[in-house]
Amino acid sequence: MTQPNRLGIGGRIDRSRKFAFRFNGRLYEGHPGDTLASALLANGVDVVARSFKYARPRGICAAGAEEPNAIVEIGATEATRVPNVRATQQALYDGLVATSPNGWPSVDTDLMGAVGTLAGRFLPPGFYYKTLLSPTLWRRAEPALRRAAGLGRAPRERDPDLYDHMNRHCEVLVIGAGPAGLAAALSAGRSGARVIVADEQEEMGGSLLDARDMIDGRPALDWVTAVLAELSARDNVVLLPRTTANGLHDHGFVTLHERLTDHLGASAPLPDGRNAVRSRMHRVRARRVVLAAGTHERPLVYAGNDVPGNFVAGALSTYLRRYAVAPGRQLVLSTNNDHAYRAALDWADAGREVVAIVDARPAPDGDLVSEARARGLRIVAGSAVIEVRGGRRIRKALVAPIDPVAFRVGGPVETLACDTVASSGGYSPVVHLSAHTGVRPVWRDDLQGFVPGEVPGLLSAGGVRGRWTLAEAIADGLAVGCAAARETGFEGPPTAAPEVAPLREGAMLPLYQVPHVEPPMRAPKQFVDLQTDVTAAAIELATREGFESIEHVKRYTGMGFGTDQGKLGNLNGMAIAARCLGQPIARTGTTVFRPNYTPVTFGAIAGRHCGELFEPRRVTALHAWHVERGAVFEPVGQWLRPRHYPRPGEDMAAAVRRECLAVRTGVGILDASTLGKIDLQGRDAREFLNRIYTNAWSQLEVGRARYGLMCRDDGMVMDDGVTACLGEQHFHMTTTTGGAAAVLDWLEMWHQTEWPDLEVYFNSVTDHWAVLALNGPKSRELLAPLTDIDLADEAFGFMEWRTGKVAGVPARIFRISFTGERAYEINVQADCAMHVWQALFERGAQFGLTPYGTEAMHVLRAEKGFILVGQDTDGSVTPEDLGMQWCVGRRKPFSWVGRRGLARPELQRPDRKHLVGLKPRDPAVVLDEGAQIVLEPEIRIPMEMVGHVTSSYFSPTLGHGFALALVRGGRERLGETVYLPRADGRVDAAEIVRPVFYDPEGARQNAGPETKGRDGVLARRPAVESALAHRAGAGAARGPVGLRIEELPFAGQLVLRGRGEDPAFADAVEAALGLALPRTPLQFVGEGARGLSLQWVSPDEWLILVGRDEAEATEQRLRESLAGHFAVVNVSGGQTVLRLSGARARDVLMKSTPYDVDPRNFPVGKAVGTVFAKATVQLRRPSPECWELVVRRSFADYVLRWLLDAGEEYGVAFVSGRSLNEDSPSS
């Protein structure tokens, strides 16, 4: 293939190499350095798309982000397809495959084109709204319209590429690397401030890449090269080419989309077998943003301005000078300003014919005008191109004198034969980013354009604020870069401006829509927005139909709704609306621009937060066992819990039935580690419980536990759980699995904002304690020989707890039951849980010990009528509605949370919905959860619904289906029959019964044979397992290792609470630990030799790490030394430590946390609590070489998987946590 439009010399392309590429199935050739657009033009491809509404042939008309026509889909395979790419921004690579999303069967012979031509007159704005008013019609028409209009479509296969996020912090972010942006980066960089420069193009330099100007007497590009060399040598400057600033958000937060491999191929390459990242979203927090985005040239609006061959003037210069492409032979330039003359001069330089320069101004006279005159180019003054004609390419241009004020043609029309028309109506500052936070741009009459409004932290430089000549832009950039740095406390040496030859430019003449001999409504189509096919006549019609606000005009016509957000056409549309409304443009105003500036692939937005890493999957210490046993898991909150353990050949119903019966007749075990657990310590802990729970806690003795119900202050149930009294001032609260974080938040909120005088500290111990719930009549028999706790009922009654050892491991056992059977909930430190669990199974074999999952748990608890908050309640249910008046302490002195709310008259009504049981008339029926309840079997619409089913199961024990339901006045309806219509028309009948189906007397909790406990059966010493023991062997790196991850398991970990401002407290801590208490925020101190460290977490909280097995002794020393209000909580089982080192450790941290990990902000000895991926961690810097993450045990697996994934491109090695199992006999 030849490239008929390629010039023999010049340009920034590499003619020595050729790239083959395909466009709409046809093979072409281009060179490295080309964009897809420049290569298509070089090959003489005129038609690249069919228009959205009229299916008119369209060609490339611009050279950058503002291109409205050349929107293509890139990628050879379904999985690598990217829709919505502007050909002007896609670098050419060998083998590129691009297609036009629209045009059927092809852009060249488009059948819709004929329809568009014929029907064009009958498709006014609002046509579809008006015609397809009925939703049914619209639903039928939409798919056909979409296919015809060609909006592109999402890929149907999974994207094989990796996408990434990176958090960055800087003093100055410079957006745009043209003359002003580079100058700003230079002066800001010299101040020492951290500077990031982002530019969307393949190479930095902006307009200087095709400039005619000289800087310091040399070609402008030499200056660009020198500046870039200095910037890239500075370690305080980050240069990000191929990076689009897509959104400017609140408080200096900017999202940058960096395309790392889009210029190399359809999919990211695989260097060293490691997946490269295809594109990366930089989440930048900048103290100052310098917007140096320059301007977009506006085309003029004239008839036929969409025929291929129409260009904005500056784009011609770009194609000629940067890509060595002359996309035509004979040029007519239509302009209202001097600057556009460059296009004609460049055209003439390329040896092509300039037919005429048509200038709207009566007497143009700037330096560029003089140059054109001197070179003998024909200048037609006071005139404009009023129409061009042609089909798939321009054939001629009609030129006439115009009177822009009177808006009419003022003389005879001359026809000029040509194939290219360039137009320039002035320059629109690229204000988009400045408007993203809602600040309106400001109109400037002198510029005939909008400039950025006042945005906090944003400074504009260069063209975007009207500094349009090169000398002005550079000087402005230097000054603004300096000012931005200074505002953040960095002062650099003054930077002298380079010398730029001054250029005298004449004033522009405001001109947008060019008058035609016919009135606008009858003239051939004059396009305003090429992407959405909005014409000047459409805007005029909109204003005539009463749409006066520009936002309404936009919505009525569709102007600016395309993926280009009307970059090229919006201002023309506003000017036309203003003319039609007889008001200045300033009053018409502008529409709002929103992120993203250009379309962003979803992959980049999602980053690594997809697939297995979409959200944290919290797992218990027994997870590996569940997996091995083939458990089917279900997500509960962020936890992954076994739902049931099917045996071969079993379906869920069979497995659940077997598990239920095992618990009712023998013994079963549930991993209940996910229950929320909160440690409360302090003189007023008991009073706090009285205030936060509905029931009374004053009489609860040490050694006993009680069920509690928590309401919001409006009286509605929000959580429940059992709380045990560990000591007079020490309680252990449990919450629902899903409610744990919310309850801790709730306690803190009431304490901090309402009752700060109460002396109590709350700490989460959810991850520290694993909970192994033995349930069933044989549970005592199984457990007794494994523990030194006396299990006789007189010694250890129901709703009591005891401490002792189980399988040689210190344990707390709670005699509480969620199944109604005799039960022992064994709490052990999580890293010993697997050992105890296995010991229970070793002994349990003879009893048929059966692991059961959440589904059996639900059946068993529902048979007992035990509620599940969030399933049987929905935020509108009171304790009384649940029939739990027994749990409401009416006589407590303090007005506890919810009491006054419950006194509201609405909550006193007798016909509120009550929790009742439903027994289906057909015993085989299991009612649908959520089914509505009615009082009659004949279904009429409408009919009164009196409630709904909240829980429904088949009970293997009872042999029939049963349900819990909320029914209006239900407790007064016991024995009545109600009806439940199904979606398929059948109606179930059910009897209202009491909600307790099984053992209403509560005898079963003490059932089972008597035994006595004794210790010593155990043959092995307890084994402990670190949080990540099961990941041993993960992340074995090939090649160089940029990130080394090491688990430091089994550290003793204590949370210390107390009054940091009290010197006596600090002294007592120092006396106990031999290390001064850090009292400065974010400080941490350590003694490596002793494995001791002390970290400030808040003014009343510290994290203490000590050596293995030293937690208890340390806690004891602290308790002996401290007095007054304090708390010490052992969390050794609940957290693990990951040490990160290696040359790329900091990069991986930047991918993971929004916190600024630059050494300037994060010196050795600092520790912060922050967000890591979607988990929360303590991030510490113990030495210059490494970082520590203190991670909650249940999140450790997620955090490790995240690190392995994020570090893959740098090479990762993981040294696993160990599992310690000294297999020696014990006493």
Place this chain on the structure above:
Amino acid sequence: MFQLYCPVCREARAEEEFRPKGEARIIRPPVPEAASDEEWADYLYFRTNPKGLHTEQWVHAAGCRKIFLVVRDTVSHEVAGSWALGEAPVVVEGAAEGDSR
């Protein structure tokens, strides 16, 4: 994406580290039983929802777990400052900036 200054950790942090806790200084009637249904409903449900400066509570969930006050313009999202509980916000119109007090 806001950036809020935590007056306890004494640093500006990303919004992801915080959770909003609604309008500040909602006063629970000191003797709830003495409050009329209207007063109680007002305490439970009614908020000022101003256009302009608004004093709100945020908790530094990923950091110190302390609740503090933020005065924020609900239109521009500009933050006039942060205060620990027990401190009285002093807002000087237009004198504030997001990353300082």
